[in-house]
Amino acid sequence: MKKENTMSVLLKGLLRENPVFVLILGTCPTLATTTTVTGAFGMGLATLAVLVCSNIVISALRKFIPDTVRIPCYIVVIAGFVTVVQMLIQAFIPDLYETLGVYLALITVNCIILGRAEMFAGKNPIGRSALDGIGMGLGFTLALLAMATVREVLGAGTFAGMEIPFLVDHKIELMAKAPGGLMVYGILIAVVNKITKGKVIKKKEFSCAGCPAAAECAGGCAEAVKEEQ
Amino acid sequence: MKNHIKSILSLTVICAVVTVLLAGTNMLTAPIIEKNQAAAANEALLVVMPDGTDFAAVDLTQYTLPSSVLEAYSEAGGGHVFKLTASGYGPNMIIMCGVDAAGTVTGAVCLSSNETLGHEKTYGESTKGATAETIDSVATISGATMTTENYRNAVKDALNSAIILGGGSVDIRTEEEILADNLAAALPAGDTFTEVFIHEALTDVSAVYTAANGAGSVYVTGEGEDALFVGVGADGVVVSDVDAAIKANIEAQAAVLAASTLTEIDLSQYADMPKQVDKAYKTSGGNYVIETHGSGFGINGDHYYNPSGEYIYVKVALTADGKVINCVTLAQSETDGIGSACADKEFYSQFNGKDETTYKDIDAISGATLTTNGYKSAVSKAFEAVKIMEGVA
Structure with missing residues (x-):
């Protein structure tokens, strides 16, 4: 595996390997919690916290955890951190707790977190895993914020609860609903694809090597599939 | 085998460590969460008692309170907040009412209801400042008498309950x-x-x-x-x-x-007798008893939806000059909890003393316009029948 430089580990999550717009992970919370900017920001930060913590712990334990039980171990660690974050939010930011509802608990099964654990933290040292967590978490947060900004401004005529003149009287209710979410999602994916000049998608055909995460994975999943077969 | 043991061991260790972590977090956050939840619950209490502090639930099993009292809270200043149930035209109005140490209503709000006109949302405001002595003089809202009267009764129950909790005694009979x-x-x-x-x-x-x-x-x-x-x-x-x-x-x-005796009148002798008149009697005192029916929501509905297919049957006693002596509902199958209120004495007794020109001035059943109209039409047929039998029509 080619060594990435430290800066790249941190920054790739923001755009080049953005978990939401490029890796298309964590779609469910992306659609569900982006009706308001504050909700999206809270969700992003909660996920960031869990991601960084679980990446650090999983990276630290990567030599200790046997390969056969690594997924259950990852899930236990992730679920543990999610519950901790959930309890902390319920105690200190009850309003956010109300807003996020069940999606807070569902961070456990957010594939971004398990994905980074499996793809990165399980193979890299603690420092780089933490940076990866921060980068991916920020990328997730920014993606949610971008989605939520479009949806809240157009759908509710407000930004983070503050009313925007004119728009507040001309709401596009569809934007706050699921179809609006999917539309904004699709358009933003297209925009990100344009900015990155489609490198990540066009590189290869739809194959393992064409995966945006191919650099770290190095065909690991393809091998795993082959082994199973 | 060695691998298996290692797997089991590592997973167990991780689970144990995570458990300890969660227990620690829970110890830190549980009291705060509990405090937050208590504060949220108190918020509803503060709406009706803004000056209240340190609310604590009262054990209702120790007191004999009106059956409408669901929950009671006492506060540091000697006041109480009551959660009460009352039925308006529909069942289950839930009312929160605060009573201070002096026995004065500090506020009343309706938390949930099935009423149609919405008067219960604002009516609580008018009971503010009332005491057990003055609550009966708080005006009800005409057109929503049932809703507001029952609301007022619930507030009265709260005032009485406050007296009972304070060690006094009041008549809480229904x-x-x-x-x-x-x-x-x-x-x-x-x-x-x-x-x-x-x-x-x-x-x-x-x-x-x-x-x-x-x-x-x-x-x-x-x-x-x-x-x-x-x-x-x-x-x-x-x-x-x-x-x-x-x-x-x-x-x-x-x-x-x-x-007094009743003599049944043969209706077939009157060619133009309305078909809604089922039976007619003349009393020995020269008055009439007419049984009629009208189309309420049950049969008239919206002309295409007939929930029960039943008329409203009404018995009306009238003087020979067409003044209602007495009125009663014999049978009805109107929507339960809404139009069914036409079977309540509070509704039909409104017709007593009315005549053909004034019978329409009654309080309609809120949310049941078709029932009310059907009922009025049944009563109007009684006026017609008397005129025909008296030979003035």
């Missing part, structure tokens, strides 16, 4: 219980009383109840607070201790009622 007690006191020999349908014009008599065991009847003169319950034995002699004038009047009225 209206039915008070009525039963009054009837039993007026005629101790009587047992179960049922109301008699009065079909003769009686002077100064608002209701008559007869005892099931034949011991006699109880005549009620006056209304509301001034109502006087006079027991009359089976022989028609007043047994209650009342003024000579009242005694003479009641005995005269009892004699009228006892002598």
Whole structure:
């Protein structure tokens, strides 16, 4: 595996390997919690916290955890951190707790977190895993914020609860609903694809090597599939 | 094998460590979460008692409170907040009412209801500042009498409960219980009383109840607070201790009622008798008893939806010049909890004393316009029938 430089580990999550717009992970919370900017920001930060913590712990334990039980171990660690974050939010930011509802608990099964654990933290040292967590978490947060900004401004005529003149009287209710979410999602994916000049998608055909995460994975999943077969 | 043990061991260790971590976090956050939740619950209490502090739930099993009280909270200043249930036209109005240490309403709000007109959302404001003595004089809202009256009764229950929790005692009997007690006191020999349908014009008599065991009847003169319950034995002699004038009047009225007979009128002799008139009787006192029916929501509906397919059947007693002496609902299958209120005495007794020009001025059943209109139309047929039989139509 080619060594990435430290800066790249941190920054790739923001755009080049953005978990939401490029890796298309964590779609469910992306659609569900982006009706308001504050909700999206809270969700992003909660996920960031869990991601960084679980990446650090999983990276630290990567030599200790046997390969056969690594997924259950990852899930236990992730679920543990999610519950901790959930309890902390319920105690200190009850309003956010109300807003996020069940999606807070569902961070456990957010594939971004398990994905980074499996793809990165399980193979890299603690420092780089933490940076990866921060980068991916920020990328997730920014993606949610971008989605939520479009949806809240157009759908509710407000930004983070503050009313925007004119728009507040001309709401596009569809934007706050699921179809609006999917539309904004699709358009933003297209925009990100344009900015990155489609490198990540066009590189290869739809194959393992064409995966945006191919650099770290190095065909690991393809091998795993082959082994199973 | 070695691998298996290693797997089991590592997973167990991770689980154990995570458990400890969660336990630690829970120890830190649980008291804060509990405090937050208590504060959120208190917020509803603060709405009706803004100055309240340190709310604590009262154990209701230690007191005999009106059955409408669901929950009670005491606060540091000696006040109480009550959560009450009341039925308006629909069931289940939930009302929160605060009563301070001086026994004054600090606020009342309706938390949830099925009412249609929405008066319950603002009515609580008008009970603010009322005490157990003044609550009855708080005006109800015309057109939503039932909703606001029951709301007011719930607030009254809260005021009474505050007195009871403060160590005092009040009469918390329901209206039915008070009525039963009054009837039993007026005629101790009587047992179960049922109301008699009065079909003769009686002077100064608002209701008559007869005892099931034949011991006699109880005549009620006056209304509301001034109502006087006079027991009359089976022989028609007043047994209650009342003024000579009242005694003479009641005995005269009892004699009228006892002598009264009904003669059924053959309706087929009147060609233009409305088809809604089912039966008609002439009383020996020269009055009429007409049984009619009207199309409420049950049969008229929205012209395409007929929930029950049943008419509203009404019995009306009228004088020969077309004034309602008495009115009662015989049968109805209107929507339960909404139109079914037409079977309540509070509704149909509104027609008493009305004539053809004034019968429409009654409080409609909120949310049941079709029922009310059907009922009015049934009553209007009684006016028509009397005119036809009297030969003035």
